[in-house]
Amino acid sequence: MNENEEKGESIPSILHSFYEDRPFRVCTRCGESLADFEEGYRVSKNFKKGEVILEYALCLPCLQRMLEESSEESKGRLARFQQERLRENVSGFEDCAFCETTRADARGEEYGIAGVCCGDRLLDSALICIDCIEEMHELLSEETRDVWKRFREENFPGVPADFEPFPGETIKTA
Numbered sequence: 001m002n003e004n005e006e007k008g009e010s011i012p013s014i015l016h017s018f019y020e021d022r023p024f025r026v027c028t029r030c031g032e033s034l035a036d037f038e039e040g041y042r043v044s045k046n047f048k049k050g051e052v053i054l055e056y057a058l059c060l061p062c063l064q065r066m067l068e069e070s071s072e073e074s075k076g077r078l079a080r081f082q083q084e085r086l087r088e089n090v091s092g093f094e095d096c097a098f099c100e101t102t103r104a105d106a107r108g109e110e111y112g113i114a115g116v117c118c119g120d121r122l123l124d125s126a127l128i129c130i131d132c133i134e135e136m137h138e139l140l141s142e143e144t145r146d147v148w149k150r151f152r153e154e155n156f157p158g159v160p161a162d163f164e165p166f167p168g169e170t171i172k173t174a
């Protein structure tokens with residue numbers, strides 16, 4: 001690829017902050033400006049009945065820190081799940097990355113989407129249906145669930161306790 005050519009595509013509005021009605025500007029965890037992270041950041045949103053119930057952006061250092069806090073056991077199980085299940089050449093927000101469910105078919109219109117971004121560009125994207133999210137949560141150790149539970153409680157105090165954001169390794173960030 002030509003060095004001057006812009007990578008990826010511009011960030012689609014579905015990955016913008018629904019609450020702020022504009023692209024995410026700061027990391028939900030550390031509050032730093034996302035534009036300053038050359039290594040990029042990840043935007044994640046969870047939908048239920050087709051509506052946004054939780055959204056966040058994590059700079060890569062914060063995302064990595066959360067992954068490091070996850071137990072080795074969880075990391076190994078998730079890696080195996082992804083190896084076995086990740087569909088080839090499936091990206092974007094219409095098809096689940098792990099099974100044949102489409103966004104329109106997701107149970108209760110419940111699913112998560114994530115995009116790896118750098119500056120104002122989208123480099124990678126994925127949708128995960130609720131069944132696969134639940135399957136992945138089953139793989140997590142108590143310790144790892146606590147890491148994400150703390151993140152949720154600190155940042156989204158209004159979100160119901162039975163809700164877990166999907167974990168960090170869902171799509172490759174490199």
Ligand SMILES: [Zn+2]
Nearest residue numbers: 027030059062
């Ligand atoms: Zn951060």
Ligand SMILES: [Zn+2]
Nearest residue numbers: 096099129132
């Ligand atoms: Zn699925």
